[in-house]
Amino acid sequence: MDLFVAGERKSFGDGITVAELLALENVANPEYVTVAVNDEFVDSPLGSERPLAEGDRVEFLYFMGGGI
Amino acid sequence: MAFTDPQLERYSRHILLKEFGTKGQKKLMASKALIVGAGGLGSPAAMYLAAAGVGTIGLADNDAVDLSNLQRQILHSTPDLGKPKVESGAETLRAINPEVEVRAHQGLVKADNVMELISGYDFVLDGTDNFQAKFLINDACVISRKPFSHAGIIRFQGQLMTYLPGQGPCYRCVFPKPPPPEAIPTCRQAGVIGAMAGVIGCLQALEAIKCLTGMGQPLTGHLLTFEALTMAFRKIKVPGRPACPVCGQNPSITEPQDQEPAAACDLRGPVP
Ligand SMILES: [Zn+2]
Numbered sequence: 001m002d003l004f005v006a007g008e009r010k011s012f013g014d015g016i017t018v019a020e021l022l023a024l025e026n027v028a029n030p031e032y033v034t035v036a037v038n039d040e041f042v043d044s045p046l047g048s049e050r051p052l053a054e055g056d057r058v059e060f061l062y063f064m065g066g067g068i
Numbered sequence: 069m070a071f072t073d074p075q076l077e078r079y080s081r082h083i084l085l086k087e088f089g090t091k092g093q094k095k096l097m098a099s100k101a102l103i104v105g106a107g108g109l110g111s112p113a114a115m116y117l118a119a120a121g122v123g124t125i126g127l128a129d130n131d132a133v134d135l136s137n138l139q140r141q142i143l144h145s146t147p148d149l150g151k152p153k154v155e156s157g158a159e160t161l162r163a164i165n166p167e168v169e170v171r172a173h174q175g176l177v178k179a180d181n182v183m184e185l186i187s188g189y190d191f192v193l194d195g196t197d198n199f200q201a202k203f204l205i206n207d208a209c210v211i212s213r214k215p216f217s218h219a220g221i222i223r224f225q226g227q228l229m230t231y232l233p234g235q236g237p238c239y240r241c242v243f244p245k246p247p248p249p250e251a252i253p254t255c256r257q258a259g260v261i262g263a264m265a266g267v268i269g270c271l272q273a274l275e276a277i278k279c280l281t282g283m284g285q286p287l288t289g290h291l292l293t294f295e296a297l298t299m300a301f302r303k304i305k306v307p308g309r310p311a312c313p314v315c316g317q318n319p320s321i322t323e324p325q326d327q328e329p330a331a332a333c334d335l336r337g338p339v340p
Contacts, residue, residue, distance in 0.1 A: 007302060032247045039305045059304050061291060063247055064220030064227045066255035067265075068107030068131075068141075068197030 001054040018048035018058075027060055034061040069094065075167070079121055092281040093121060097167075099280040102126040102189035104177055104205055106153040108255070108265030109219050109272060110195030111143035116273040118161040118168045122280070125161060126189055128173035129153040140262030177201060179324040182208040191279055192216035193272045197254055199246040200327045206231070206239040208324045210314045215279050215286075217272040221260050222253065224296040226268035229287055229306070230275045236288035241309040241316075246327055264296055 001014050005025060012024065018037065022030045022045060035045035036059045042048050052058065071090065076083065079093045101122050103110045106129040117125055131153050133144045141153075148156035154172035161170045173185060177196075186192050186208055194205045194216060202218065209216040213233035220227050231238050271292070278284050291304045314321040 029247075029252060032251060034242055036304075036306065039307055041307060041309060061242055061304065061306070062227075063199070063243060063252045064222050064225065065199050065202065065252055066197050066220055066222040066258075066260055067109045067195045067202075068105055068137075068255065 001052075003052055004055070004057040006059060007057075012052070015051040015053075018042050018045050018050045018052065021052060021058060022046060022060075025060070028062075032063055035059070036061065069097075075121075078165075078167075082120065087283050088281065092283060095281045096277065097121050097123045099191070100124040100126070100189045101191045101193065101276050101280065102128065102186060103193045103195055104128045104201065105195035105197065106141075106143055106157040107131075107137065107195060107197065108140045108221065108260065108262075109269040110157070110193070111141045112266045112269035113193050113195060113273040113276070114143055114157060114161055115164060116270060117276060118164045118170070120273075120277055121165060121167060122276075124169040124171065124189075126171045126173055126185075127154045127157045127161075128175070128177055128185060129157070130174065130176045140260065140265040142266070177204065179204060179326045182324050183212060186212055186214050189214070191276045193276055194218050195269065195272070197256070199252070202239065203246050203327060204324055207314050207321055210238050210240075211321075211323065217275045217287075219268045219272050221264045221268050222255055222258055224261050224264065226264050226294045226296075228268055228271050228275070228292045228294075229290065230279070232279065232286055232288050235286075237306050237308040238312065238315045240314050240321075241312045242291060242306050244309070244313060261296060264294075267294060267296075 002009055002011050027033055030046050035042040038057050082088050082093050083090055099122050101117055103114050106127045133148045133151050133156050143157045143160050152174055154174050158170040158172045192209055215232045218229050218239045279286050291306050293302045310316050
């Protein structure tokens with residue numbers, strides 16, 4: 001199935017979960033990443049067994065603490 | 069209030085813009101903006117706001133100018149080394165535009181002074197470099213119903229969002245709580261390309277100018293991300309979080325608080 005990960009179309013196995021996607025995408029510091037699927041936040045994404053569906057739009061939102 | 073001839077000339081390129089005009093310029097001249105952090109983001113933001121003629125600009129910072137700052141903090145110059153950043157910054161802003169009233173707030177922004185500090189301003193720009201300050205500014209602005217611009221930069225990346233009270237999510241909606249200390253690298257540890265501060269700080273200045281004059285659509289409900297190595301800007305839609313601890317329906321945070329050191333709940337062990 002195809003997902004839109006950070007706006008990019010990519011193919012994955014059917015029904016992979018949010019947690020599996022975090023691992024497959026090698027997301028850095030996944031315990032501190034906010035995940036949104038189809039413009040909705042996912043609770044505790046690192047352990048999320050929520051299956052993703054064809055065409056889902058997934059965004060990873062990262063902490064960025066710099067400024068000075 | 070009528071414009072003087074030098075003002076008409078100084079601000080002529082603003083006044084020419086039909087969305088801006090003399091009306092927008094007057095609004096800007098009557099506005100007060102606070103920049104927390106006179107560093108990488110705060111430098112270009114403060115300089116463009118001063119050049120634009122924002123009536124009052126506050127600079128809040130506790131640090132002195134260090135040689136490692138000058139790669140990106142263009143508010144300060146080599147002769148300013150060792151000077152308090154608010155002092156060096158105020159001099160730069162006054163030189164750009166003597167019409168602007170610049171207020172220097174020397175000191176750390178903390179839970180016990182943040183509310184009073186922001187109360188004197190119409191818009192706040194977060195140019196700080198740590199999560200404690202970013203969450204504090206968010207909470208104080210949400211509680212005070214004060215519009216503000218969040219931004220963060222690291223390495224070749226930057227992000228930005230605008231909070232307007234009652235009109236979209238806050239920073240805590242996106243990130244409900246700060247990461248444990250040291251869990252996420254800072255620019256001091258990981259580095260940052262200097263011009264990134266320019267790009268994102270200028271975007272913060274634009275958001276401030278839009279909000280202060282009522283032009284266009286502010287960056288509410290979205291996180292704008294920028295990746296310099298691929299030159300990719302993305303405007304990511306972010307929903308509100310009804311259970312947000314500060315802007316949600318039953319907020320648990322009703323006054324600003326200094327963050328507790330989170331060591332007790334950090335189960336990952338020491339950072340190498
Ligand atoms: Zn919120």
